[in-house]
Amino acid sequence: MAARPPRVIVTKIGFDGHDRGSRVISATLRDAGMEVIYTPPWQEIATVVKLATEEDADVIGISSLATDHLIIPQLMDALRNAGLSDVQVIVGGIVPAKDEARLLEAGVARVFHPGAALDDVVTDVIALTAKRRQLQGESA
């Protein structure tokens, strides 16, 4: 793990309120020694961007169980417009295959589906944090 622990926002945008996934992931990342900024469901895209700036987040994890992933491309645009294109975005939940392709194209780093092991999520977040810090170093 990097010298500074990864800083991860775990959140939900859109309408859905099912928060089992976001809570389990938050607790897991925290147990793995990361700094987790957890929000309740229903965040506005602008709020997530603001939070990412203020918290200097390495990774944003979006949990989507009920098609809210359809507005993730808007989040990606908003992050780019705010100069945060180095921040890595991961998505977990119910994401149909054809939509996964669209999300990856929009710049999402990784989509986790039901059945993903918690260890894999931890490993991925560590790798993505290293990537983000490298990108940050290059642009600085």
Place this chain on the structure above:
Amino acid sequence: MSADILNIKQAAAPEGLRKWEREFTQGVKADATTFNRSGIPIKPLYTQRDWTGERQDEALGYPGQYPYTRGIYATMYRGRSWSQRQLIGLGVPEDYNQRVKEILDLGASALSLIPCNSVFRGYDADEVPHELLGTCGTVINHVKDMDTALDGVPIGDLSTAMNDPSPFTLLAFELAVARRRGIPWTRITGTSNQSDCISHFVANHMFFRLALQGARRVVIDHIKFCNAYVPNWNPLSIVGQHMQQAGATPAEAMAFTLASGIQYAEDCIAAGMDPDQFLPRFTFFFDISVSLFEEVAKFRAGRRIWARLCRERFGAKDPRSWRFKFHGQTSGVDLTRQQPLNNIARVTTQAMAGILGGLQSLHTDGYDEVFSTPTAEAARIAVATQNILREEAHLTDVIDPLGGSYYIESLTDDMEAKINKIIAMIDEVGGMYNAVEKGMVQQMIGDSALAFQKQVDSGSQTVVGVNAYQTEEDPGTYPSLEYPEPARMQGYLQRLAQFKRERSNADVDAALTALARSTEGRNANVFEHVVKAAEAGATHGEICGTLRKELGFGHPLTMV
């Protein structure tokens, strides 16, 4: 396996049992005590030492008799099948109407309506990002939408479940449609399926409307109004499903649900209602996991506890008040994305658990729900699963067929004790609202969710295709439901604008003003004014917006 688990050395045991114990202990080397999902230790064998049947009449009764452990009706499925109530909802009202007609032709005997998440959250379609409209449920914003959705559907003869959290605008729209069609409200049957505001605050947060105490007031007004004017409607469905889906164990989910039931009953009594008036119309809604015997015991224990609460704690005298009526839905959380056709086997097992547990109505999930809202084919298989269990497997021939099994009766007792212990904890902090405001319930649910995921990750709980028996496959080949075409949603938005132009805005304004005023003090009935506003042409978003302003905005009470 240590011998004392079986508890057979302490008393003179029959020779056969002692012989079995010796042979079993030799045959099974590891001391592997098994626990069910609720944390109850499970022995390898149950005998008359675990359940003697001595207090049979008191603990079980007979079907249709207190305490209803064996079922709430004397006839159970011999008299009438459970209702096959499939959740449907997608797209615009016209899409819903077409799907309803298909599903009724296939043998569904009752309807349910899932509204779009924008509706759940209290908004009209023109207030939210268009990408999300109609992707998870039907967009229903006003009385005319409901009329379209129920076109040609005999709502006076068929039970309709509305997934309709506070302030229950969907029922208000249905009542307005009934009035227009000349159908008396006394003939309207069904359930306000998401009326349990507590479960929304602790688990799935499918509301975005009223602060907890505002929601608390409106639900009691809703119950009062329905008891008076829509007497065959079930205004309250108390939901354990949300909590179990969010991670609660089966025992926890049952305990939280019963504790919520206690809270609503006490609120109704405090509002001056007679338990024998409102209790017969309380219903419950549960998740059914794949843990078959545990689920059967959960339902049998729940029936017994509720009957005793109603009779002893609330003083209800009418046997109809003691009956624990419930709808079950097979658990989506158990379904896997890997080898998805296996989900048909899981749903079958879950459905069996619910049927053997004595449910009154059942929704079976489509096998593809881990990919998207079910496709038409998956929905057909889900309905067929119920028909197969009933008519090919003959699950309905005998009432409570597992009753009297040493294991099931002993497990029912163990689940009951576990559930009662959690209810006592909640009583101790002053009831469910207090427990929720303190975060106690959310904490327990979160801990159980994490504990279960760790069992899956460590392999101590097998999930076929996920942590065992894996195969290589391409998940891209599975069907997923198409989202509504943008043009279809644009058409809907135009019709919404037209509806707003053509209605009498003076009538709507007057009705919304009266609705706002009804929240002041405790004398007026808020839900009565929701119905009046719906009849005047107010939209869902306008009604929710008015109440949000008066009763406060609900934030999820969630935590890590």
